[in-house]
Amino acid sequence: MVNLRKNLSNVFGWRTKRKIVVIESDDWGSIRTRSKKDYDAMLSKGLELDRSIFTKYDCLESNADLENLFEVLFRHKDFTGRPVVFTPMSIMANPSFEKIKASGFSEYAYEPFTETCKSYPNHDRVHALWQKGIKERLFVPALHGREHLNVSRWMKELRNENEGLRLAFEHQSVGASWYKGCRLPAYLAAFDPETEVDIQSYTKIIETGAAIFQSTCGYEPRYFIASNSPEPKSLEKVLKMAGVDYLTRYKFQKYPLGNGKFSYELNWLGKHNKQDQVILTRNCGFEPSDPSNKDWVDACMSEIENAFKWHKPAIVSSHRVNYVGFIHHDNAAFGLKELDRLLTNIINRWPDVEFMQSVELGDLIDD
Ligand SMILES: [Zn+2]
Numbered sequence: 001m002v003n004l005r006k007n008l009s010n011v012f013g014w015r016t017k018r019k020i021v022v023i024e025s026d027d028w029g030s031i032r033t034r035s036k037k038d039y040d041a042m043l044s045k046g047l048e049l050d051r052s053i054f055t056k057y058d059c060l061e062s063n064a065d066l067e068n069l070f071e072v073l074f075r076h077k078d079f080t081g082r083p084v085v086f087t088p089m090s091i092m093a094n095p096s097f098e099k100i101k102a103s104g105f106s107e108y109a110y111e112p113f114t115e116t117c118k119s120y121p122n123h124d125r126v127h128a129l130w131q132k133g134i135k136e137r138l139f140v141p142a143l144h145g146r147e148h149l150n151v152s153r154w155m156k157e158l159r160n161e162n163e164g165l166r167l168a169f170e171h172q173s174v175g176a177s178w179y180k181g182c183r184l185p186a187y188l189a190a191f192d193p194e195t196e197v198d199i200q201s202y203t204k205i206i207e208t209g210a211a212i213f214q215s216t217c218g219y220e221p222r223y224f225i226a227s228n229s230p231e232p233k234s235l236e237k238v239l240k241m242a243g244v245d246y247l248t249r250y251k252f253q254k255y256p257l258g259n260g261k262f263s264y265e266l267n268w269l270g271k272h273n274k275q276d277q278v279i280l281t282r283n284c285g286f287e288p289s290d291p292s293n294k295d296w297v298d299a300c301m302s303e304i305e306n307a308f309k310w311h312k313p314a315i316v317s318s319h320r321v322n323y324v325g326f327i328h329h330d331n332a333a334f335g336l337k338e339l340d341r342l343l344t345n346i347i348n349r350w351p352d353v354e355f356m357q358s359v360e361l362g363d364l365i366d367d
Contacts (some may be wrong), residue, residue, distance in 0.1 A: 010283060010310035014270030014365050019353045020313035022361050023086050027320040029113040030091035030148040031174060032058035036327050038171040045167055048178035053289045055175045057331040058321040062122040065324045065332060066129040072336050073138045076343040078355050084343055085137050087358040089144035089225050092212040097172045105158045108151050112212050134217060140357040143221035145190045146209030152198055154187040191231035196258040203238050210242035222246060223358045232256050240275040246362035249279045270365045278366050283307050284316040288338040289331055297342045313361055
C-alpha cells in the first residue's frame with residue numbers, strides 16, 4: 001500500500017531524465033526551546049517537551065550548528081564539481097517577549113531573527129554565516145514566514161492566561177503542545193485563520209516578512225512554504241507581489257477560507273496557478289532525529305530511487321531539528337553523520353546526480 005502510494009505520487013507532472021536532488025530544510029531563523037536550562041525548567045514545571053523531537057532538540061541555530069552543517073555539505077560534490085546545497089525554508093522574525101510583556105499582553109511585537117541572535121550565547125556570527133552560505137551556494141534561504149506563530153491565536157491564549165503558554169512565554173520559548181497531561185491549543189501555523197478577518201491580517205505579515213528576508217539575504221524571496229498548515233489561496237497574489245514565483249503544495253491541498261470552511265485542489269509538480277506561479281511537491285523525507293524510522297538513509301534512498309524511476313527530481317524534506325546541537329549535542333552529531341552517509345550513498349549510486357536549491361529547480365521547470 002505504501003509502495004503504491006509512493007509510485008502514484010510520482011506519476012503526474014513535470015519530468016526530466018536528469019537526476020536532480022533538492023534538500024529543503026524548514027524552520028531556520030525561528031526560536032523553539034531556548035536552551036537546555038530552559039528545557040529542564042519547563043519540563044519540571046509540567047510542560048511535556050520530551051513528547052516531541054521539536055521541543056526536545058530544536059533551537060535557534062548557533063554558529064557551530066551552521067559551521068558543522070556547511071562542512072558536511074562542502075565535503076560532497078556532484079558531477080558539476082559543486083558542493084551539495086541546502087534550501088533552508090526560513091523564518092525571518094521572532095516575538096519580542098519583553099515588549100509584549102511590557103504591553104500587558106495587549107500588543108504583539110516582533111524582532112528580526114538577527115536581533116534574537118544577540119540575546120543567545122553562541123549566535124553572534126549566525127547572520128554572517130547565512131551570508132557565507134548564500135555566497136558559496138551551500139545554504140540558500142527561501143521563505144517560510146515572518147514568525148513561526150499564529151499571532152492572533154497565540155496572543156489570545158496569552159491574554160486568557162493559558163497557563164502552559166504563559167510558562168513557555170516566561171522561558172522565551174514556543175512549540176510546547178502538552179502541559180500537565182492536556183493538549184495545548186495549536187498556535188504554530190502562521191496562516192491558519194479562524195475567521196475571514198484573520199486572513200486580511202496576513203497580507204501585512206507576508207509583506208513585512210518578505211522585506212526582512214530581502215534585507216537579510218540580499219534578494220527577494222522567490223519560493224515559499226507556510227508553517228505547519230497551508231495558507232489561504234487568496235494569499236498567492238500577495239506572495240506574487242512579494243516576489244514569490246514558486247510554491248510548495250501537497251498533491252491534494254486543503255485551503256482554509258476561515259470559519260472552518262475549506263476549498264480543495266489537486267496539485268502536481270510543475271503546475272502553474274493563475275498568477276503563473278509554479279508548484280513544487282516534495283516526494284522524499286529525511287528526519288534522522290525522529291526515532292520512529294529505523295534507518296532514514298535507507299528509507300530516503302528508496303524514495304529517491306522511486307522519484308528517479310518516474311523521471312522526477314527528488315525533493316527531500318529535512319527539518320532544521322536534525323542539525324542543531326545547541327540543546328543536545330548528540331542530536332546534531334547524529335543528524336550530520338546520517339546526512340553525510342546519505343550524501344555518500346546518493347553520489348555513489350548516481351554519479352550523474354545534481355544537487356540544486358529549490359529556486360534553481362523552479363527556474364528549470366518554468367523555462
Ligand atoms: Zn516549520
